[in-house]
Amino acid sequence: MQNQIHKYLLSVLKEKGAGYLVLIDPDQKNDSKIEEFVHTANQSEVDALLVGGSLMMDSKNHERVELIKKKAKMPVIFFPGGVQQLNGHYDAMFFMSILSGRNPHYLIGEQAIAAPIVKDIGIETIPMGYILIDGGTTTTVEFMSSTKPIPMDRPDITVAHCLAAQYLGKKIVYLEAGSGAKYPVSTETIAIVKEQIDIPVIVGGGIRTPDDARERVIAGADFIVTGTITEKSDNLSLMKQFSEAIHSS
Numbered sequence: 001m002q003n004q005i006h007k008y009l010l011s012v013l014k015e016k017g018a019g020y021l022v023l024i025d026p027d028q029k030n031d032s033k034i035e036e037f038v039h040t041a042n043q044s045e046v047d048a049l050l051v052g053g054s055l056m057m058d059s060k061n062h063e064r065v066e067l068i069k070k071k072a073k074m075p076v077i078f079f080p081g082g083v084q085q086l087n088g089h090y091d092a093m094f095f096m097s098i099l100s101g102r103n104p105h106y107l108i109g110e111q112a113i114a115a116p117i118v119k120d121i122g123i124e125t126i127p128m129g130y131i132l133i134d135g136g137t138t139t140t141v142e143f144m145s146s147t148k149p150i151p152m153d154r155p156d157i158t159v160a161h162c163l164a165a166q167y168l169g170k171k172i173v174y175l176e177a178g179s180g181a182k183y184p185v186s187t188e189t190i191a192i193v194k195e196q197i198d199i200p201v202i203v204g205g206g207i208r209t210p211d212d213a214r215e216r217v218i219a220g221a222d223f224i225v226t227g228t229i230t231e232k233s234d235n236l237s238l239m240k241q242f243s244e245a246i247h248s249s
């Protein structure tokens with residue numbers, strides 16, 4: 001059903017104030033831990049799983065997504081690293097453009113390649129403006145997309161891109177410092193963006209502690225994404241701690 005997952009995300013905001021999204025990279029390196037990871041997410045009040053990565057080192061992505069979907073108790077949303085990762089196992093997908101960049105392939109090229117497959121599969125699309133901000137290191141997404149991030153100390157440029165996203169009809173914007181960023185998107189930037197736009201804001205990249213997450217929710221983030229830290233940590237209660245920090249802010 002179209003709009004079902006988008007409506008669900010809005011209902012999370014209404015009920016909890018902010019939502020927690022956990023990113024799973026369905027790559028070879030995570031193969032052995034996927035089931036346990038999803039199980040932990042199921043126990044930790046994670047609101048949705050995002051699945052996707054900028055680089056796949058083998059061809060088993062689709063099988064891993066199928067397994068994630070089978071085990072997950074919450075919606076599984078495709079967060080595209082590329083059209084080749086698209087399949088029918090997800091509940092919805094972010095139909096996104098890297099709006100901060102000036103690479104036409106990631107503004108409309110990938111989307112045009114994906115669109116007929118999206119129609120054929122019948123997957124729900126959530127239009128999203130993806131805004132890459134410089135988190136102090138060259139991230140995989142910057143390298144793979146050949147796009148330049150917006151400098152962290154230029155919230156005016158970030159706001160202009162977020163407003164453009166809204167006027168282009170995007171339902172959500174993603175303020176992204178990039179996976180493994182040294183610095184997450186600053187609370188100042190989040191606050192300024194929130195003041196200017198009316199659509200929900202996802203913040204991710206470089207968020208390492210529940211306090212990082214809490215501060216960003218207080219600044220105005222609607223959804224927080226963790227990837228690297230929850231993927232790498234052996235602390236099984238970490239997701240729960242993030243969840244509590246995000247839902248109680």
Ligand code: 1GP
Binds near residue numbers: 205
């Ligand atoms: C990447 O924002 C996500 O797209 C998550 O980033 O891996 O740094 O948590 P991290």
